[in-house]
Amino acid sequence: MTINIRLFARLAAFVSTVALAGPVLAEPARHVIIIGVDGLSTNGVKTAAMPVLQDMMNKGSYSLHARGVLPTTSSANWASILNGAGPEQHGVTKNEWQVGDFNFPTSVTGSGGFFPSLFQIVSDQHPDWEVGSIYQWGGFSNLYDHRFVDYDVNTKDEDETARTAADYIRQKRPNLLFVHLDHVDHVGHHDGHGTTEYYDAVAKADRLIGVIRQATVDAGIAKDTVIIVTSDHGGVSKGHGGETLAELEIPWIAYGPSINAGRKLDQPINTFDTPATVAHLLDVKIPYAWLGRPVALALKGAPEPEQMYKTSSFYTSPVIEPINEGNAPAGGLFIDKTAQMTIRNPNPAGEVRFTIDNTAPTASSALYTKPINITQSTIVRATLFVDGKAASVPTTAYFRLVNTKSGESKGVSYRVYPLAEGTARLPDFSRIKPITNGHSYELSIDGLTLPQSANVAVVFEGYLDIQTAGNYTFILASDDGSKLYIDDKTVVDNDGDHGVISASGSIDLTSGKHKIRVEWFNGGGGAWLGAYYQGQDLPRQFIDANRLSPAK
Template sequence: MLHNLRSLTLAATALVALATPAFAEPSRHVIIIGVDGMSTDGVRTARTPVMHEMMKTGSSSLHARGVLPTTSAANWASILNGAGPEQHGVTKNDWQVGDFNFPTSVTGSGGFFPSLFQIVTDQHPEWEVGSIYQWDGFGNLYDHRFVDYDVNPKTEDETASLAADYIRRKKPNLLFIHLDHVDHVGHADGHGTPQYYQAVEKADRLIGLIRQATVDAGIDKDTTILVTSDHGGVGKGHGGESLAELEIPWIAYGHGIRAGRDVDQPINTFDTPATVARLLGVKIPYAWLGRPVALALEGEPAPDQVYRTSSFYAMPVIEPVNAGNSPSGGLFVNKGATLTIRNPNPAGEVRYTLDNSTPTATSTLYSKPVAITRSTIVRAALFVDGKPASVPTTGYFRLVQDTPAAPKGVTWHAYALPEGTARLPDFNRLSPIASGHAYEFSLDGLTLPQTDNVAVVFEGDLDIVTAGSYGFILASDDGSKLYIDGRTVVDNDGDHGVVSANGSADLTPGKHRLRVEYFNGGGGSWLGAYYQGPGVARQFIDANRLTPVK
């Protein structure tokens, strides 16, 4: 280790720090285990006895949040740097130091934002610090000169094995372990699949092996272990702005941690390094935005929480539940539907509306299934002791009447793309490889020859009844564009997770030609097209108002 460099860095770098109040005897060893792509649903649903035992005897939250964008690099950098992308500058997975859209707000060593590794080593150059990471992109996020043991294994088993061996040999004061296999399975098979839960179960076993190594080393009584993730996921992807992608597990266990505490306190991912710093008794730099998670720490005064966390209770589940990013409800052609609502919480009651309004304490109490006979936007929320206890959830029931005399929907054509495509192509240069009919601007129900490196063009005529300004929204993974009468109205192009873009157009009564272009380079894929306007609440573009292009 270059201790001379560290001493010089400490002397040259003015760390404006917050004083560390005494709360409990500092930990001598802190281990962070980051499981890439491990969602809160994964921890809840999979068989995870190790993590659940750590939650029972430690402090935890299944409502911690990452940062936007919900990409790996942006979130792991936030866990290392105690601040969000706006400060540390890491916004994409291919980020490299010196190659950024904007510079870091403050500079640590080597052009990096001051990381947890740096502040620990600056203040305690004699300490042993390690980083063992399966995803090689993790290694781009920090100055390696502040780490004694720095290794990039190829598999999760090798990662855990090397970590356990390192703990037994060196008894590190700070160790970061990154496991990547859950994210791989999420992309390959999808979040919420049996394969995904099996991957989470394997992560649980590996966490158990790492924890056992602290016992073998004789340091378990002086060690704190933090288990967390960078993001969740939807379908086979992440990078979007849904709660399923943003919410992450946060588990603190061992020395200095309150036992049996379900942390009802907002936790951001950049609070993790601040908590580690407090546990180790090192000063927190002023440039960090993160705060120690007070409710998890023994002896730490509880914060005065005037406002409660909005997602402490899970949202009601509207059924039918659709896969991936598709919302609850669904498309029903020439038939009715049945609405059921499930309360996943042990307490409270569910109230709902059928007119797109936000549920209140006087809204209809759900007690039995409800027949849906026309297109309906359902909103439901949990109430405990007469007060809102969850954020509302929404279901879109789209009932379409289609006949040969009055066909509804749109036509579509699919095109093969070269590998590595990152933007929509020039379709005039391509020939379709498949064609068909759909009721919505959606991938649901389409039989495509391939799922990666593919583009789809939808066309249909939208019948407008009332003149006025209409808003259009495209949500897609990857890119998409929407044209009305040949004019670009929404541009959501590019290689990204499920993100939304919007535009507006003044439309007269009558039919207007809609064209939606979409592509998927690889990984997750989804497309949703919404509109709103005079007398039209925000909803999927109504198939009853669409006519296929012949």
């Protein structure tokens, strides 16, 4: 007797599924294509020339305010798109993840130690269907059991990816296909998000999406195909992995005969809702272990879900100028001079109200009408108000004014160290020699001229003058790792290879001067360091340069 090994493996690994209550489709799709563009940000879609995607948005349903999962790393998010749940369920928390090598096991097990993926549930329930996976980034292949994919190709570049996908669509007319484009993320790391090069890469992604879409027409399946275009994360400066909205927010576009036309979606969408939507479109049962829900508002014929609570504002937050660069917040450091602040409303409606005392703006706060001179360090917060109600996420700016004319030396000293390629944690600095040194007014790499941008470390040392005794919390936000010491005691440990994330620690301090030391390193890609503190009567702010003095 002849045994179909692939079919037998699928049936043997079948995971019991429970159909989730959801919207009723007018008619299931016969083909679904997911096009994932690594590093494609909402800003990229808004800014770059994207005629193909714009056409799909006009004729389909979309949101530019969908969200990925934390951490905003590629593997954690692509795994969520495949697995219908977040990292706390499927276990993928870092790009180095491989099955069997994890911090904690999956909450349920599909096949081969993997969480049950979209590939598996489709193949389990329809073993005769054609399933494909074509991906530019090799790390994508670590995230699923390849036994559930008929056509599995790791391509060399984005052009080959699109060409291979188009050929496969014309030849095999797959029921499910995942296409992964990686070039936008490469440019984001090399040249930076928001650069001309980045927008050019996004525009190229649009052209490649057009190639894939045209293949469905050539194959004669366009009228039965839904295409979903989405991303894993955005970015800030040359990195991602942090906890900013620019990194977390992603585009989500659905296009095809089963999709409502011209609908701007105002429901919350998470990246793990994508596979649930695909499963629903294909009329495949969704596992109970999945947390994702079909994006109901996008589905033609589906009743509109009751939304007791609306999504966060789709109005853009006010822009405080001087604007932030990269991860640095708006405002800035000003030495022996005042600053001029302007606030810009990028929306066609509303008015901006602001505060300069760190409080949240209200409808009775000062109305912004003209530029304002800032004469002392302050924290500015600004919010858009429409019809008398707050309509945006608040914007915060930190203005730091330093007076060096008093004769007292301000700031800290620093030393720069070279690191071995591939360094993933702070080194033992007693074993290496610095290659340069200097003076900085703040515990930050902003404004420093480093001899190299990657495989480099900086150690800052000085004294912090505490005016009022009490308990103080120190916060380090860094990409990559960092540590903060007070009087030789470790207070904050934010070490490791990661995007901009924050870590904090507290310590009781007497009034007077205390030794302060901050260590930071960058292995590659994005880089930033911000050092904050707060106390009982001291709001969270950059560690005050006026209270810092160099080590002797």
